[in-house]
Amino acid sequence: MAKNLLIVESPAKAKTIEGYLGKDFTVKSSYGHIRDLVKSEDAIDIANNFKQKYEVPADKKQVVTELKKLAKEAEMVWLASDEDREGEAISWHLFETLDLKDTHTKRIVFHEITKPAILKAIDTPRKIDYNLVNAQQARRVLDRLVGFELSPVLWKKVKPSLSAGRVQSVAVRLIVDREREINRFKSEAAFKVVAIFGKGKEAFKAELPERFAKQEEAEKFLQDCIAADFDVKSLDTRPTKRSPAAPFTTSTLQQEASRKLGYSVARTMQVAQKLYESGYITYMRTDSVNLSELALNSAASEIVSAYGEKYHQQRRYKTKNASAQEAHEAIRPTYFNNHTIDGESSEKRLYELIWKRAIASQMSEAQFEKTTAKISISTRSEDLVANGEVMKFDGFLKVYLESNDDEDDTQQDGDNTMLPPLTKGQRLALQEMSATERFSRPAARYTEASLVKKLEELGIGRPSTYAPTISTIQNRGYVVKEEREGKQRNFRVLTLKAGNVIKEEKTENTGAERGKLFPTDIGAVVNDFLVQYFKDIVDFNFTASVEKQFDEIAQGLKEWTDMLHDFYNPFHKEVESTIEKADKATGERELGNHPENGKKVSVRIGRFGPFVQIGETATDDTEEKPLYASLRSGQSIETISLEEALELFKLPKVVGEYEGKVMKVAIGRFGPYISHNSAFVSLPKEIDPHDVTEEQAIELINLKRKKDAEKLIKAFDEDPDVKVLNGRWGPYIEFGKLNVKIPKDKDPLTLTYEECKALADATPKDAKKGRFGKAAAAAKPTATKAPAKKKAATKKK
Helix, strand or coil: CCCEEEEECCHHHHHHHHCCCCCCEEEEECCCCCCEECCCCCCEEHHHCCEECEECCHHHHHHHHHHHHHHHHCCEEEECCCCCHHHHHHHHHHHHHCCCCHHHEEECCCCCCCHHHHHHHHHCCECCCHHHHHHHHHHHHHHHHHHHHHHHHHHHHCCCCCCCCHHHHHHHHHHHHHHHHHHHCCCCEEEEEEEEECCHHHCEEEECCCCECCHHHHHHHHHHHCCCCEEEEEEEEEEEEECCCCCECHHHHHHHHHHHHCCCHHHHHHHHHHHHHCCCECCCCCCCCCCCHHHHHHHHHHHHHHHCHHHECCCCCCCCCCCCCCCCCCECECCCCCCCCCCCHHHHHHHHHHHHHHHHCCECCEEEEEEEEEEEECCCCCEEEEEEEEEEECHHHHCCCCCCCCCCCCCCCCEECCCCCCCCCCEECEEEEEEEEEECCCCCCCCHHHHHHHHHHHCCCCCCCHHHHHHHHHHCCCEEEEEECCEEEEEEEEEEECCEEEEEEEEEEECCEEEEEEECHHHHHHHHHHHHHCCCCCCHHHHHHHHHHHHHHHCCCCCHHHHHHHHHHHHHHHHHHHHHHCCCCCCCEEEEECCCCCCEEEEEEECCEEEEEECCCCCCCCCCCCEEEECCCCCCCCCCCHHHHHHHHHCCEEEEEECCEEEEEEEECCEEEEEECCEEEECCCCCCHHHCCHHHHHHHHHHHHHHHHHHEEEECCCCCCEEEEEECCEEEEEECCEEEECCCCCCHHHCCHHHHHHHHHCCCCCCCCCHHHCCCCCCCCCCCCCCCCCCCCCCCC
């Protein structure tokens, strides 16, 4: 048995490190956290200074058993989890759960998985940093308290099965606020004038800096230019420079991988984790832009070798964020001479992005010569402006150009890559001039990447929380990421050519969205409820101040339990007051009255989602019940119109006939479906029930018949309700209301009715219909009330 047991978080990391250490070391993985707060309400004993009750999950018990055995046999245990707060907490949990002793335990950290880094860490061990542990505990406890106490409030006052979180709720608020800002926005039209001078290779564009609000003004301008002379009024040529961006932090990597590679925030972190564990890059959770001396020297050597001395310019970047967490390096390649790596396509692409960004950060500035020409119009007081830019030295652009979030072209209509030779006073020949109607646009909806950027700007969340926050708000159904088709819009174009002004009306697609974050109706209702009753939870400044307090705890400047008391006491009073006083929130909105019967038409959130209601809710059996209809995909209770709402009541509708029987589309309790000859076919989510065609309906009916035929293995004349079927997890017996497991030694094809009946008789009669006839396990709620204020046993640090 090896003298040393070294424990890391992941098996991939363990495999990489094992190759660097000799036979005296056994390297094992804890597979992340080995314990967590218990799921029950006594997880946190508030009255006893927020002591926690932990448990080892069932899927980690075997890991813990093995690690305990190895730890007892080893002379020294090395805890080598990641070097951030979460990693420090994992080491502490290992120390506690494995019953380790201070004298036989060492804590080591490294930010890259290379042999020199691992050996250096072994030479410089330390003890567990309890300030970092306390900061992680404070975050974990506070977030559990918020979730456990807020969720039951939402169940009672909004809708069952909802949940809330501290950082997630702020992220949802940002998206809801942006959506409402877009909905309130009133687009304004103006005419943009662009002229083209010269011909062929000598042709270039110039733009009028001002825009005309009215078509008449734009047309008057073009008319005045028919007989005008155009002269070069002034020329301004000056050198400009462009500097490279800093190396990647977690946030900027997520943003740039989204823009350049189309990766979601979660996918970026998954791929980066693999690269780190394989030893290709440094630690990927960091808000530092700093590079070590070793990295600076390695980058310099590679730049000079690959591109030449003139391309190298050493730079030291400083982190602007005052609350930057832990002294990490920026994300960089571990070896700069590896321009690429072997591996999956996603890993290669992300690695190359990281390599280019890091190497470019140590390269020379790109040098340009920018020329601005002002062109006078003899019949008008305004000047046209032409810009041209010529690259004199590519510098860092030889390797990398940073993208941005602006969807508009960075190249203006009046910008040219370069201008032809011009002289002051030169007369120019106008080829064409156009005045095009352009519309102002609202702020863009958030992408995952731009939301991360905004959270970082507000000081909300930290490198380890961005990806899980964005995943959580989508998983909870508060936000959706999707594509939406735009709408056709007419715009006017006036063109001056050959002495005539031609008027045209053209069409463009506007408002199309791809990969943007939209709030759902339930997300908006929950947000409004929290804003009304729990202002601090969704207040940007308050949430950022909580993050700063976590930082202070990590630095040993603040007692973590004091911080929790300061937060929890007023928060708990708000919870109690809200449960007692708040009305139920539905987001109800009146749309008007039905044009035929005068009944009220309203829209709100219900148990199964947003819906439209015609008529008042009945209070007794004698009253006429109202009509209901679910909203279509892309519709919102905040923006749906009366006309759009009434369209929803056109279901059920007949879409045609098939085999002499009517096909009807309707919406039932479990969603939209097609009914045909007493059979029912569910509609796929991507098909809107209002738009189903006869051809689609026939195709779906035949597809279901085919699937049903493939599913049936055997039927029995003795009882048509007994069948042997192919299921998701293999063959099984459907015996009336029971699903019965088939023993491994039985062939489904040869089963007799008597054998099926015997197996069904052996199945508990009270079992609910579910997989293999087992009773479906009821999902346990994570919390039904606030954590109990009673003493709970917990291990001492």
